[in-house]
Amino acid sequence: MVRDIDVKLLTDNIKEMCIEATHYLSPDMCAALKTATENEESPLGKQVLDSLSENLEIAGKEMIPICQDTGMAVVFLEIGQDVHFVGGNVVDAVNEGVRRGYVEGYLRKSVVGDPIERINTKDNTPAILHTEIVPGDKVKITVSPKGFGSENKSRIFMLTPADGIEGVKNAILTAVKDAGPNACPPMVVGVGIGGTFEKCAYMAKKALTRDISVASEKAWVADLEKEMLEKINNTGIGPGGLGGRTTALAVNINTYATHIAGLPVAVNICCHVNRHAVREL
Amino acid sequence: MSKNIVKVPLSKEDAKSLKVGDYVYLTGTIYSARDAAHKRMSEALAKGEALPIEMQGNVIYYMGPSPAREGRPIGSAGPTTSGRMDAYAPTLLDLGLRGMIGKGKRTNEVKDAVVRNGAVYFAAVGGAGALLSHCIKKAQVVAYDDLGPEAIHKLEVEELPAVVVMDSEGNDLYLTATEKYKR
Numbered sequence: 130m131v132r133d134i135d136v137k138l139l140t141d142n143i144k145e146m147c148i149e150a151t152h153y154l155s156p157d158m159c160a161a162l163k164t165a166t167e168n169e170e171s172p173l174g175k176q177v178l179d180s181l182s183e184n185l186e187i188a189g190k191e192m193i194p195i196c197q198d199t200g201m202a203v204v205f206l207e208i209g210q211d212v213h214f215v216g217g218n219v220v221d222a223v224n225e226g227v228r229r230g231y232v233e234g235y236l237r238k239s240v241v242g243d244p245i246e247r248i249n250t251k252d253n254t255p256a257i258l259h260t261e262i263v264p265g266d267k268v269k270i271t272v273s274p275k276g277f278g279s280e281n282k283s284r285i286f287m288l289t290p291a292d293g294i295e296g297v298k299n300a301i302l303t304a305v306k307d308a309g310p311n312a313c314p315p316m317v318v319g320v321g322i323g324g325t326f327e328k329c330a331y332m333a334k335k336a337l338t339r340d341i342s343v344a345s346e347k348a349w350v351a352d353l354e355k356e357m358l359e360k361i362n363n364t365g366i367g368p369g370g371l372g373g374r375t376t377a378l379a380v381n382i383n384t385y386a387t388h389i390a391g392l393p394v395a396v397n398i399c400c401h402v403n404r405h406a407v408r409e410l
Numbered sequence: 411m412s413k414n415i416v417k418v419p420l421s422k423e424d425a426k427s428l429k430v431g432d433y434v435y436l437t438g439t440i441y442s443a444r445d446a447a448h449k450r451m452s453e454a455l456a457k458g459e460a461l462p463i464e465m466q467g468n469v470i471y472y473m474g475p476s477p478a479r480e481g482r483p484i485g486s487a488g489p490t491t492s493g494r495m496d497a498y499a500p501t502l503l504d505l506g507l508r509g510m511i512g513k514g515k516r517t518n519e520v521k522d523a524v525v526r527n528g529a530v531y532f533a534a535v536g537g538a539g540a541l542l543s544h545c546i547k548k549a550q551v552v553a554y555d556d557l558g559p560e561a562i563h564k565l566e567v568e569e570l571p572a573v574v575v576m577d578s579e580g581n582d583l584y585l586t587a588t589e590k591y592k593r
Contacts, residue, residue, distance in 0.1 A: 171591055173433070173573070177535055180571070184541040188486075193540040197476045197486035197559075235485055237476040237559050247446070249558050278491045278513075278536065310584050311491045311514035313536035365591035369535055370514070371573060372587030402537045 131213045132266040136222035138410055139206075139214075139270070143226025146272040146406035147202060148234035151194045154185060157342045158317075158403055161378040165315060165368075174373025178315075181368075181401060192235075196402045199236040200274030202227040202256040203334065209265035220258060228252040239277070259331065271338050273405040279316065279398040282308035285330055288392040297322060297394050298357065304396035305361050305377070310370020313400035317341060318361065318380045321395040323387035332383035333397035338405045341379035354380045378403075415569065419467040420508040425530050428574050430581040434532070435569035440469045440511070444490050446560040447553070448498040455501065462553030463562060465502055469509035469532075474559035475549070476539070484549040484565075486539030489513045492531070496520050503527045511572055514584075521580050531576035533583075545570040 154162075162185075166178040188195040204223050216222075231238055231253035240254065241247040263269075284307070286300040301320060308316065321332030344351040357380045367373025378401065387393065416424055418438035428434065441463050443451070451461055472492050476485030492499075492512030499510065500523035508529050513536040516524075524531060534542060548566035555561050575583040 173431075173587075174591075176433070180535045180538050180541055184535075184538040187544065188540040191540065192479065193482075193543055194476045194486040195540060196537045197474060197488050197539040198490065199476055199486075235477045235479050237474065237485070239474075239559070249560075251558065276537075281491070309515060310533070311493060313513065363593040365588035365593070367588065367591055369533065369573075370584055370587075371533070371575075372583075372589075372591050374591055400537050 130266065131211050133213050133215045134268060134410060135216040136214050136219055137216055139219065139222040140226040140229070142270055142408050142410065143204060143223055143272055144229040144233070146270065146408060147227060147230025147236065147274060150272050150274050150404040150406040151199045151234070151236055152188050152192060154195065154402070155340070155405065157340045158378070159185065161341055162401065165375040165378060169368065169373055169375050171367055171373035173371050174368040174375060177368035177371060178375065194236060196276060197237055198239060198276040198278060199231070200276045200404070201240055202253060203273040203275050204256045204258050205271040205273070205335070205338070206258065206260045207263045207269040208260060209267045210262050211266035212268055223256055223258050224254045227256045228254050268410040269407065270410065271405055271407050273338055276400060276402060279308065279312040279400040282312045283333070283397045284395070285326065286394045287326065288394055290390070290392055292392055296392065298360070300394040301357050301380070301396055302360060304398065306364060308398050309366055312398045314366055314370055314377065315368055315375045315401045316377045317399045317401070317403040318357070318377050319397040319399060320380065320382040321393070322382060322384045324385040324393060326393060328385060329393035329395040330397070332385060333395035336381035336383045337397055337399050337403060339381045341381060345382055347384065350382050350384055354382050413569065418469045418509065418567070420469055420530065421467070422528060425508050425528050426578050428530050428577055430574050430577045430583045432574040433571070434574065435571055436469070437568050440471050440565050440567055442471045442473045442475070442563040442565060444472050444474045444560050445494055446557045447562050448495050450554055452498050452501065466506035467508050469511060470502070470507060471565065472510065472512035475563070476559070478549070484543055484546045487543040487546055488539030489534040489536055492516060499523065503529050516576065521576065521582065524576055524578065525580040528578045530574055530578060532572035533575040534570070534572050542570065
């Protein structure tokens, strides 16, 4: 059975989700910050983490965005193959939701319409829209406003099969060390391994939206996530880059099949304001 | 321990007395400026025009706020990454800029200009924009209004928390702080 969904529902939900995501973090992020604060050895690091918790509290209570960089709106739509959108164009509906969210929600407009001409579009559109077709008749919407302090430190490495798992570890550590204090640690590190160039980057981005308290379902990937988190925290970069034991809160890794000649690794760095709102229509 | 409150604009003596690692609270007047405003200031100087704000003794906060809700002076207001202003900072420091507030590493050119001019580079906590907005009591756009969040704002701040990450002798906390916690 085909299910009709009015695109107005996309607009209304995305508007609310832009505002929700920029003012409240998900429970897994809040819990990880709390644990990190308890375990941090550096007094200055602890002070930074305390500030972050206080910041979260103020943001939610007073409706002031957690971070002034309310990001570029990355929107994932997982569309059931039995869904039939009615009432307008899906892309326009998504952008209208972002426009209303950013204008009505007092969010910063951080998007320029052209990378070289650099004129601010003044409503934070266009969004970055990713769509996937999945079984069923539902639509899952994920809105992830992405800040660019950390986005700027993200990397892709086209490794060779001979580089192997050691090459992958080295790539992740290289990206994190290079990001250092610039990416507002403690970070969340999203990693894609395999696929093609663009699939790999997409997996890294999507990995950031996974609950950070949940490990990968693949045993070797779950082990790698754990090992890399420890290695990253052993860099000593610490909260704010001012030294300490909390450099990352989590490493989330997604993998996919790849070509016999390649081993792509993408590292999408996110700051501690790892935002995402999820709803299902 | 009492709060180490530092008056801004920064006096030469205060700038000299601040040491790397000091946790301070800034009170007084500062200016916001980030990428686009720096580019415009640089273009103005190239054309021989005057800058829209005075540099001598002043402190620039690398920050572009979110819009203020009714009845509030400003929205979320945390630091942006300073490194993107590295191309412009030495010229401004040579014109008398005495302090910068941001986050992240700087180039050797900036460090040299900091030492040459007895200036200070502070870090504010990145991603704590809601908390930091409480320290901004007044905000007024004074130049480049068309740049929206990137306009230059004059800010009255009260006890804005910051850490000295580079002092006037060129000591860099980012280079030394991590060693202690490395395993």
